[in-house]
Amino acid sequence: DQQVKQNSPSLSVQEGRISILNCDYTNSMFDYFLWYKKYPAEGPTFLISISSIKDKNEDGRFTVFLNKSAKHLSLHIVPSQPGDSAVYFCAASAGDDKIIFGKGTRLHILP
Amino acid sequence: KAGVTQTPRYLIKTRGQQVTLSCSPISGHRSVSWYQQTPGQGLQFLFEYFSETQRNKGNFPGRFSGRQFSNSRSEMNVSTLELGDSALYLCASSSGLADSPLHFGNGTRLTVT
Numbered sequence: 001d002q003q004v005k006q007n008s009p010s011l012s013v014q015e016g017r018i019s020i021l022n023c024d025y026t027n028s029m030f031d032y033f034l035w036y037k038k039y040p041a042e043g044p045t046f047l048i049s050i051s052s053i054k055d056k057n058e059d060g061r062f063t064v065f066l067n068k069s070a071k072h073l074s075l076h077i078v079p080s081q082p083g084d085s086a087v088y089f090c091a092a093s094a095g096d097d098k099i100i101f102g103k104g105t106r107l108h109i110l111p
Numbered sequence: 112k113a114g115v116t117q118t119p120r121y122l123i124k125t126r127g128q129q130v131t132l133s134c135s136p137i138s139g140h141r142s143v144s145w146y147q148q149t150p151g152q153g154l155q156f157l158f159e160y161f162s163e164t165q166r167n168k169g170n171f172p173g174r175f176s177g178r179q180f181s182n183s184r185s186e187m188n189v190s191t192l193e194l195g196d197s198a199l200y201l202c203a204s205s206s207g208l209a210d211s212p213l214h215f216g217n218g219t220r221l222t223v224t
Contacts, residue, residue, distance in 0.1 A: 101146070
């Protein structure tokens with residue numbers, strides 16, 4: 001049973017526009033959410049996180065929004081740049097339990 | 112600060128053999144987690160070690176095992192390899208506290224023939 005779901009396997013966005021990546025979760029005990037970015041032949045790189053006591057967290061071009069009632073979070077990248085082309089993983093955990101990852105969304109930034 | 116180091120980067124084994132993968136965490140990190148990545152399956156959690164004790168475990172068969180040493184370095188062992196074990200194995204370290212992100216190594220690519 002998938003507790004963290006990324007329903008879009010891929011997404012294409014024009015350079016300079018906003019990229020919005022979505023993630024849904026089923027476990028209401030999750031209280032910490034993260035986004036990772038992965039290039040081929042490299043390990044995932046931590047991007048940004050949010051605690052369940054917040055509904056928004058911003059770091060430069062990256063903003064994560066959390067909607068607890070809908071069990072939904074999203075990552076906004078503004079403006080999108082060519083180097084943002086990668087696979088993005090959403091992840092979640094409850095307390096110090098294991099961090100569970102979604103299957104990823106491949107983002108293509110078009111010139 | 113040095114990142115998470117995994118060795119070897121690539122490994123080719125045959126069915127039935129066993130393999131040991133190694134991970135050196137970021138200095139000061141006491142938690143090491145292992146994940147398996149296969150195409151279309153994302154990152155599947157194997158287990159987590161904290162202060163030499165297995166703290167969390169995923170849903171993998173007993174052929175997959177691990178351990179952590181007093182210096183926080185960790186090893187993962189897979190016995191009686193199967194073709195389906197071919198994957199990228201990722202190690203990640205963290206402080207081990209709640210709400211602390213994982214920091215990943217570049218993985219070991221295991222191919223079973």
